[in-house]
Amino acid sequence: MRKFRREAAPEFLAGRWEAWGREWEERQRKGGSFHWHQVDGEMVNQRLLPGLRAQTQDHCSFCDAFPVSPPSDPTIEHFRPKSRFPREAYHWPNLYFCCRFCQQQKRERYEEDALRPDADDYEFERYFRCDFTTGMILVNERASPEDQRQARATIDLYGLNRDHPAWRKQQRYLRDRARDRPLDDFAYRDFVDG
Template sequence: MKRFVRGPEPAILSQKGPAWAADWERKRAANPSKPFRWPAVNKIPLNQHLLPQLKEQTQDHCSFCDQYPVSPPSKDTIEHFRPKSRFPAEAYAWANLYYCCDYCQRKGERYDEGLLRPDANDYEFQRYFRWDYTLGRIEVNERATPADQERARVTIELYGLNEGEHPSLRRRESRRRHREPDEPLDDFAYRHYLEP
């Protein structure tokens, strides 16, 4: 999970976000299984307006696993860090929205207060994590405080950072980096794994 700096809130969210959130809260209270839909702005769904700025912040990489390109094979999606079903008031809060791949979206409605945000002021990879380069796995930094270790553990678990093909894809990307050392780092997935 690579740190990034969040840009200013888009004007559309400052202007209309609170009313959209209130509407979503009302609908959700009336019907708890009501599916979430982005409102249309100038006939285009809001997420399409927000994606360019979200993607720019992470150089088009998934905010959590750093997969690149996210789309294709995945879809371009926006993750509600605090799930929109459980925290409806934050469904349109800029700080709650992250560019995300399909795989990390499997976190779904799960949430834990210890989850790490890649754009938090005090977030640093080394504070919480370390790499196992042999296996291509992200691990908890055993030198961190017990509280920080727990935050790292829950982040790895909920975003599935060692599940599926992540470890083998990291190793593959590392081999490609050796073959193509002159390619820009942003053209690779798992940038933090490639630049120890």
């Protein structure tokens, strides 16, 4: 889970996201299901995806899979689930570019301790380390107990060590390259590029 910097919210969301959130809250109360709004004949999620995708250079915000393409289609992940936080369904800071695998792991679950890759104080090495031999993302044992709890919650929530195509790629990469160069954040990203 590589850190990224969030860009400013797209202009078309400003002044609308709150009303859309309240509308969804109301529809949910009546037992309705979630549908993205349309703006100028285009679904809001389709309109948001390019900007969200650009922020992470096309990598899944959570497992770092790249490129996010079928069978793991690009999706928009609501960090705080839209079922439980309906008013945040269109709130820009709550929306993340995400692969289908991560989203299917997490579904509508929410974990207060989970980490956000765009948080100011987030750094991969602060919370995690990578096992060279297996490609597994592990909790940084030198982190504070609180940081370790957050790291564990994030790994569990998004299933970061599950049997995932990106993860198999990581293992291949590790076998071939880990002996030759030290592992840093960029190398970690390269697992899934390689």
